[in-house]
Amino acid sequence: MLKELFHFLIYPGFLFLAIAGGFLSWFDRKVTAMLQFRKGPPVLQPFFDFLKLLLVKETILPAKGSRITFLLAPVFSLFGATVAGILIFLPLLNIKTGFAGDLIVIFYLLAIPSLAFMIGAMASGNPLASVGASREMKLMMSYELTFLLVIAGIIMKANMNIGLYDILNTQKETGAFIGSISGVLLFIATVFCVQAQLGLVPFDMAEAETEINHGSFIEYSGSVYAIVKLTKYIMLFILPAFVVTVFMGGLSWEGINILWSVLKILSVVLLITLIRNTNPRVKIKQAMRYFFIWMNLLVIIAIILIIFGL
Amino acid sequence: MLKLGFKSYIFKKSLWLFHFGGASCNNCDIEILDCLTPRYDVERFGMLLVGSVRHADVLLISGSINQKDKVRLLEIYKQAPKPILVVAIGACSCTGGIFAEGNVFAGPVDKIIPVDAYIPGCPPKPEAILAGIFKLLKKK
Numbered sequence: 001m002l003k004e005l006f007h008f009l010i011y012p013g014f015l016f017l018a019i020a021g022g023f024l025s026w027f028d029r030k031v032t033a034m035l036q037f038r039k040g041p042p043v044l045q046p047f048f049d050f051l052k053l054l055l056v057k058e059t060i061l062p063a064k065g066s067r068i069t070f071l072l073a074p075v076f077s078l079f080g081a082t083v084a085g086i087l088i089f090l091p092l093l094n095i096k097t098g099f100a101g102d103l104i105v106i107f108y109l110l111a112i113p114s115l116a117f118m119i120g121a122m123a124s125g126n127p128l129a130s131v132g133a134s135r136e137m138k139l140m141m142s143y144e145l146t147f148l149l150v151i152a153g154i155i156m157k158a159n160m161n162i163g164l165y166d167i168l169n170t171q172k173e174t175g176a177f178i179g180s181i182s183g184v185l186l187f188i189a190t191v192f193c194v195q196a197q198l199g200l201v202p203f204d205m206a207e208a209e210t211e212i213n214h215g216s217f218i219e220y221s222g223s224v225y226a227i228v229k230l231t232k233y234i235m236l237f238i239l240p241a242f243v244v245t246v247f248m249g250g251l252s253w254e255g256i257n258i259l260w261s262v263l264k265i266l267s268v269v270l271l272i273t274l275i276r277n278t279n280p281r282v283k284i285k286q287a288m289r290y291f292f293i294w295m296n297l298l299v300i301i302a303i304i305l306i307i308f309g310l
Numbered sequence: 311m312l313k314l315g316f317k318s319y320i321f322k323k324s325l326w327l328f329h330f331g332g333a334s335c336n337n338c339d340i341e342i343l344d345c346l347t348p349r350y351d352v353e354r355f356g357m358l359l360v361g362s363v364r365h366a367d368v369l370l371i372s373g374s375i376n377q378k379d380k381v382r383l384l385e386i387y388k389q390a391p392k393p394i395l396v397v398a399i400g401a402c403s404c405t406g407g408i409f410a411e412g413n414v415f416a417g418p419v420d421k422i423i424p425v426d427a428y429i430p431g432c433p434p435k436p437e438a439i440l441a442g443i444f445k446l447l448k449k450k
Contacts, residue, residue, distance in 0.1 A: 029353075038351040045356050048323040052367075056321045058391040060364060213361035221364035221391040 012089035014082050021233030022046040024269050028236065031273045046233060050226050059222030065125025073120025074220070074227040080112025081231050085238040091164040092241065092251050100163045106242070107151055110197065113231055114140050117206075121216035132215020135284050136199075136206035142291035143196040143203075146189055149299040153186050154246050156306045168250045176249035181310050185302035187247050189295050191268075194239045195275055196287070198232075202279040203287055211281075240268035321367065321393070322447050324356040328366030330386055333409075334373025337433035338400040342370055344436045352440070368395045368443075371419050374402035374409040380416040387423045395446060396425045399439065401432040 007013055025046040033040025061067045087102050087109065114136060121133035157177055158167040177183040196203040207215040220228055244251060244264045251261035282290070331339055345352050346359055360366055363386055375383055387394075398419045401407035409415050419425050426449070429442035 033351070033353060037348045039354045040351075041353050041356055045324065048320055048356060052320045052324045056317050056393065057367070058393075060389070060391050209361040214365070217365075218362045219364055225365065 007090065007095070008086060012093055013086050017082060017085045017089075017234045017237055018230055021230075021235075021237035022050070024236050024240075024265075025233050027266065027269060028273050028276075031270060032277055035274075035277045046229075050229055050233075053226035053229060054223045057222040057225075059224055060219075062124045062126065062219050065219075066123040069123035070120055070219070071224060073116045073123065074224050074231065077113040077116035077120075077231045078227050078234070080109050080116065081234040081238065084109035084112075085234055085241075088164065088238055088242050088245060091168055092245055093253070096165055100166075102164055103151060103155065103162050103167070106164070107148065110239070110242075111140070111144065113235060114197065114199075117216050117228070120220070124219035126219050128212045129216055129218050131212050132206045132208075132218070136216055138284050139196055139203060139206060139287055142288040143193045143295075146291050146295045146299060147193045147197075149296060149303070150186050150190050150193065153182065153299060153303050153306060156303065157182070157186075164245060167246060171249040176247065178247040180305075182302040182305035183247060185298050185305070187243070189299045189302070190243055190247070191271060191275070192291075192295060194243060195272060196291070197239060198235055198272070200272065200276040202275075202282045204281055205284050205287065208281060236269070237265075240265050240272070243268050325367045325395075325443075326358050326360045326365055327352075327368045327370055328360055328363050328390070329370045329372070330383060332371065332373035332375045332379040332383070332403065334400070334402065338372035338402075341433045341436055341439060342372065342399065345439050350436045350440060352443075355443075357443075363390050366390050366394065368397060370397050370399055371403045372399045374406060374412075375416050375419060375422060376409075376412075376414040377416050378414075380422055383419075383422060395427070396423055397427045397429065397442065397446065398425050399429045399442075400434060401430055404428045404430045407432060 009015065023043070023046075026041065026043055029045065030040040062070060084106050087106050090096075091102070118133045118136045118140075121129040121136070154167065154177070155162055158170040161167060161170065171177060178187050192203075199206055205211075205215075207217055212218070217225065217228055241251075248264050251257075251264065253261065329339070329342060344350060357368075363369075369387065369390060371383070373379075387396075396419070398404050402409060403419045406415055406418050410418075416422065420428075427442050427446040429439055431438055434442070
């Protein structure tokens with residue numbers, strides 16, 4: 001019992017995810033700054049931001065709109081992100097979770113943060129937040145199908161195993177999935193899905209700062225916004241970890257392998273940051289077309305290649 | 311306002327800026343944006359420009375405040391989560407500048423809301439804005 005609680009709350013649970021996510025958030029901001037020839041924020045900046053919002057700032061509730069839903073939505077998003085993170089990290093650390101279909105559960109848990117942000121934005125009673133929520137909904141509808149197809153492709157590559165533990169074992173026997181043509185195609189589609197799921201440029205239309213003033217999060221302030229920020233940090237850690245798990249053969253924590261594990265995560269985050277910094281924000285119509293036609297086409301080609309064993 | 315050591319320390323480390331432009335001639339606005347560009351880069355001190363006043367820690371006010379702006383400025387100030395610092399940038403918001411005698415002029419910013427720092431100049435240089443923000447950080 002104590003061991004499970006340790007797994008859920010400290011390592012690899014909530015605390016570990018939050019701290020690692022904070023550092024990755026700093027990494028993202030630092031790389032952005034370096035790309036723009038700036039110096040960038042100090043290492044502890046994400047933690048300062050979080051603590052300031054949590055401890056110092058006042059929380060303002062909307063006068064019109066549902067206050068309970070408004071306050072609970074970020075908490076649910078945090079729960080979803082944390083549980084998804086734990087389910088991703090337990091197989092990565094060679095701890096057998098004991099149930100076979102965790103890939104499907106992770107897929108649904110990863111959808112919870114976006115869903116909760118959407119509900120919170122709708123409950124805030126702000127017209128710009130509604131615009132943000134409606135865009136988030138459309139974006140979700142477009143990338144979820146691609147993401148589901150990617151997961152189908154991964155399951156087919158792993159000889160019809162639906163557990164992350166089995167998928168990792170398959171990769172240990174046959175080599176990482178990214179080493180084949182179909183694996184590369186699936187990886188490209190997944191990176192764009194991750195980009196949309198994190199709400200980063202080019203798919204940040206739901207919280208476009210210059211256009212609809214942070215959209216879904218426009219009414220959040222103080223400690224509630226701190227929870228939103230924390231969820232974003234955790235998502236920035238677990239989604240690259242998921243990509244590493246299903247494509248790059250997972251992580252290992254022995255000797256020199258620690259370095260490779262860290263480099264794998266950092267390289268995926270670097271790729272996401274580079275895409276974010278070299279692209280403009282697209283319109284929601286363009287994003288939907290991009291996922292519905294091009295990304296789905298890419299994944300279907302990959303699945304056909306998998307059937308032929310490539 | 312903030313006497314506790316730890317909270318005050320964190321607050322100073324992560325100031326998010328919200329920009330309120332009154333009837334500004336746009337010069338101060340351009341100089342504020344200049345502070346965010348690679349040359350002056352205020353993000354190294356943890357400052358970010360945010361789009362919603364709900365996330366703001368510092369209210370930057372530029373331009374003269376006329377009768378119509380006064381209502382909006384009060385509304386924005388009420389909507390901001392406390393503690394909030396107010397910085398008046400440019401001659402117009404500090405004293406009224408050349409608009410001080412105008413018949414639609416509603417008074418300098420400190421007659422409307424409490425101001426924590428004044429950065430005079432028409433427009434103030436980005437160096438002056440940075441220096442003003444540092445004096446503000448050292449004040450408490």
